[in-house]
Amino acid sequence: MHTPQFTAESSSNGMVERDFTVGDVPGVLWSPAPGAGRAPLVLMGHGGGHHKKHPAMTGRAQRLVTGCGFHVAVIDAPGHGDRPRTAYDEQEVAELRKAQAAGEPEGPIVVRYNARLAELAVPEWRAALDALRELPEIGADGPVGYLGIGLGTAIGVPLVATEPRIRAAVFVSTWPDVLLEKARQITVPVEFDMQWDDERVPREAGLALFDAFASKEKTLHANAGKHLELPRFEADSAVHFFARHLGRAVTSPAA
Structure with missing residues (x-):
């Protein structure tokens, strides 16, 4: 087992940003200021065609780090971000x-x-989680959450289904066709966001995926609007969801 290999570090907006690699997979870890003590880790999966530092990731990381003191990690999916595309x-x-x-x-x-x-990506995420939990500020027994958007949900559902270290998950709707069997294996608390007027993922498909989760605690957030119109307040809701299930208090309002 190896710790992440950090390649760059900067600080802004109340959090420390560290680029890292695990093997040949690039990622980014956002953390509170040094000396804040051990804190839970939230893994985030970016959307299709995006990358680890897409605004949808950095904005949510800002809320999670400054609002609750979490560590937040994203890795580039295969063929995305700093990873080469195959034929x-x-x-x-x-x-x-x-x-x-x-x-x-x-x-x-x-x-x-x-x-x-x-x-x-699922084996890559598990290797990254192994490595990140070697860091003293996260720890091998610290709680872990997962948040996925689009492709990040397509990767996150099988990941959460097979990864017992993940205690809670937030998913943004995607096509459920090959995910239903894995969704039925998920029993951790789930918050599920979908757009009621989604022109890409049919409403019935989003509802089918939500219905498939076997979690005793699962919450459906259905908002009016199209695929790319998820309200910003859902990012704030995710902060409170993870604070509840990973054992942290919301220490400052989400930006």
């Missing part, structure tokens, strides 16, 4: 763009591609 990645992206341009359904392509990325 397979290029082919799938080209097929997706072609379908979108023609107004054809994109779901079958996204489901297929995301499923392959999840097969690769």
Whole structure:
């Protein structure tokens, strides 16, 4: 087992940002100021076509770090961010763009591609979690949460289903086609966000995924609006959700 190899460090907006690698997988760890003591870790999975420092990730990290003192980690999914695209990645992206341009359904392509990325990414996430828990400020017995958006949900559902160290999860809706079996294995508390007027993921599909979770505590947040119109207050809700289930108090208002 290896600790993360840190490659860069900076501080801004009340948190420390450290780039790292585990093997050949690049990631970023956001933390409170040094000396804050041991704190829980929240893993976040970025959306398709995005990367570890996309604004959707940095904004949520800011809330989690400054609002509760969590550590927050994101790794680039295969073929995303600082990771090279394979010929397979290029082919799938080209097929997706072609379908979108023609107004054809994109779901079958996204489901297929995301499923392959999840097969690769789940072991990478588990290796990253092993490494991050070697850090004294996180610790081998510290609580862990997971937050996924889009592709991050497609990767996160099988990850949470097979990773007993994750105690709570927030998912933003994605196509459920290959996720239902794994969702039925998830029993930790879940908060599930979906857009009621989503033009990409059908409403019935989002509800089917929520219904499949076997958690005794699961909460559905359905908001009016289209796929990319998830309200900002859902990020604040996630802070309070993780504070409840990972044993922290919300120490300052989310920015």
